[in-house]
Amino acid sequence: MISLLDYGAGNVRSLRNAVTRLGYEVTDVRTPDDILAAERLLFPGVGAFGAAMGRLRELGFVEPLLDYLRADRPFLGICIGLQCLFEGSDESPGVPGLGLLAGRVERFPAAALSVPHMGWNGLRVHRDAELLAGLTADRFYFVHSYCARAGTANADWVLAETDYGGPFVSAVQHGQVIALQFHPEKSGPAGLELLQRFLTGTVAVAPGFAPRILSAPEDAKKPHPSLPPTRLAKxxxxxxxxxxxxxxxxxxxxxxxxxxxxxxxxxxxxxxxxxxxxxxxxxxxxxxxxxxxxxxxxxxxxxxxxxxxxxxxxxxxxxxxxxxxxxxxxxxxxxxxxxxxxxxxxxxxxxxxxxxxxxxxxxxxxxxxxxxxxxxxxxxxxxxxxxxxxxxxxDPRRVYVSAPEATPRHVIETAFPGPNGERFCWFQCTVSGGxxxxxxxxxxxxxxxxxxxxxxxxxxxxxxxxxxxxxxxxxxxxxxxxxxxxxxxxxxxxxxxxxxxxxxxxxxxxxxxxxxxxxxxxxxxxxxxxxxxxxxxxxxx
Incomplete structure (x- = not known):
């Protein structure tokens, strides 16, 4: 039984469709007992951290979900489904997460980056895992403003990192409990292949292959020295x-x-x-x-x-x-x-x-x-x-002016003068289809x-x-x-x-x-x- 934990916050149809496309049937989790009855549990990644955790508590899902996770039963969390495994998030101060992983989810530094981190990025895999074998050259779709960082307290969970203004955790795995910061259901053929492996239990991690050693907090902000940083695609x-x-x-x-x-x-x-x-x-x-x-x-x-x-x-x-x-x-x-x-x-x-x-x-x-x-x-x-x-x-259009002081709007000096030789213009927003x-x-x-x-x-x-x-x-x-x-x-x-x-x-x-x-x-x-x-x-x- 493949069970989908739909807490009512966004597009879960795509994940349901992806699983169906792979030949499986999906059952929705309706009650706390449905979580414990699941054979494989999907926690889709939509919405905001506080809304997600609030809804889980309102539905009475937190304790059975923790029981399920602690029993090392097959679980795949996606985006918010990864972040909720941590102790908390700066997105929702005062709202506790599930606390399965040590650490707090933090916001990307907007001063230096476009936030959200949105688009196709790669993975730097630090453990030999069946789930990602052969997929490391592919890009996966990310869309998030908050991220978790690797550290000594959660290093045994970290499966892969991705770089965006520094490394962040993009996949974790401990036994059969897996969570991804990216969206496999939105990541084309590579994402479908990853979902297929989870659904068939092809998730073993080779023993003796340890994640990179972190000796100080600042190490979490540096890429692995032997692997090139990933790049966000245009x-x-x-x-x-x-x-x-x-x-x-x-x-x-x-x-x-x-x-x-x-x-x-x-x-x-x-x-x-x-x-x-x-x-x-x-x-x-x-x-x-x-x-x-x-x-x-x-x-x-x-x-x-x-x-x-x-x-x-x-x-x-x-x-x-x-x-x-x-x-x-x-x-x-x-x-x-x-x-x-x-x-x-x-x-x-x-x-x-x-x-x-x-x-x-x-x-x-x-x-x-x-x-x-x-x-x-x-x-x-x-x-x-x-x-x-x-x-x-x-839907803007150019409005030419003779000088910047001719309008209170944001004016640029243009290389394409107006009909009367105007060297300045502003971009007027339109409505009703322009x-x-x-x-x-x-x-x-x-x-x-x-x-x-x-x-x-x-x-x-x-x-x-x-x-x-x-x-x-x-x-x-x-x-x-x-x-x-x-x-x-x-x-x-x-x-x-x-x-x-x-x-x-x-x-x-x-x-x-x-x-x-x-x-x-x-x-x-x-x-x-x-x-x-x-x-x-x-x-x-």
């Missing part, structure tokens, strides 16, 4: 704009400067699930769905889009982001739904991250006028699911949303959209330099060299494209090859 993301066409069919489309019609008809570039599966097979590091159907009074009744998520998550084992309609609304029957209600349904349908667009602009305007009060969708969703689950999708400009600039929006709890910025450009001229480097550099959360560059890619350019010039964390992938003008493999030839770390399938 992500290549495929984006699918999804909407109903005039015949009522759900299709993938693509606009030029946000106009999706061609000769009066909505461009139809394929079916969403089929295209997503194709991009997964071709090596896309993530898939993003943007629901752009105009728009959509009752998001929770948008069953076709929810079905797209469900079906995609059954065959695509990399992260899925969904955007469009993440906001509060009242339906035709007078029922009030919060943005958190909408996000809940998207997560349960298979999304790993949700993208907030126009609502983020309105939130910034409200915060500017009244201050933050915890009521925004960003704050509510981040509090429950963690900031790594919240992406802010920004149709309406607001008095909010992209830098202010990114900073405010990051402070509210967002974990990533998806930075589009109305000016470059569909142009094939390359990304707006000035826009991306301005936003990237203003925040310490990951930034995804979007809009304008026309060839592999544009991806090399944006990563070299702006230090963006990821780059996204749509039309050139849909029309097969630029293969994802060609982008990865160009990046690798430029000396950039990439995930290769």
């Amino acid at each position: 992500r290549v993301i495929a984006c699918l704009d999804v909407r109903n066409n005039d015949a009522g069919d759900l299709v993938v489309t693509k606009g030029d400067q946000y106009d999706v019609r061609e000769q009066g008809e909505v461009r139809n570039l394929g079916k969403p699930v089929e295209l997503a599966a194709r991009y997964y097979a071709e090596g896309a590091d993530e898939i993003t769905f943007l629901n752009i159907t105009a728009f959509r009074d009752f998001p929770l009744r948008d069953q076709p889009m929810l079905e797209v998520l469900r079906r995609t998550s059954e065959q695509v084992f990399v992260p899925l982001t969904i955007g469009g309609g993440i906001r509060a609304f009242t339906d035709s029957d007078g029922h009030r739904y919060t943005a958190l209600d909408v996000a809940d349904e998207y997560f349960r349908s298979g999304a790993d991250k949700i993208s907030i667009g126009s609502d983020a602009v309105y939130t910034v305007e409200q915060v500017r006028a009244e201050g933050a009060d915890g009521s925004s969708a960003i704050e509510q969703i981040a509090a429950r699911y963690g900031n790594q689950a919240v992406v802010i999708s920004v 149709r309406e400009g607001r008095d909010v600039d992209a830098v202010e929006l990114a900073r405010t949303c990051a402070a509210l709890g967002a974990g990533e910025i998806l930075l589009n450009s109305i000016d470059r959209d569909g142009s094939g001229l390359g990304f707006d480097l000035e826009l991306i550099a301005a936003v990237r330099g203003a925040v310490h959360i990951p930034v995804i560059a979007s809009s304008g890619a026309g060839k592999p060299g544009h991806f090399v350019e944006v990563f070299s010039a702006t230090d963006a964390d990821a780059a996204l494209a749509a039309g050139i992938f849909h029309r097969r003008e630029v293969p994802i493999a060609a982008v990865k090859t160009a990046l690798a030839e430029a000396g950039m770390p990439v995930r290769v399938v």
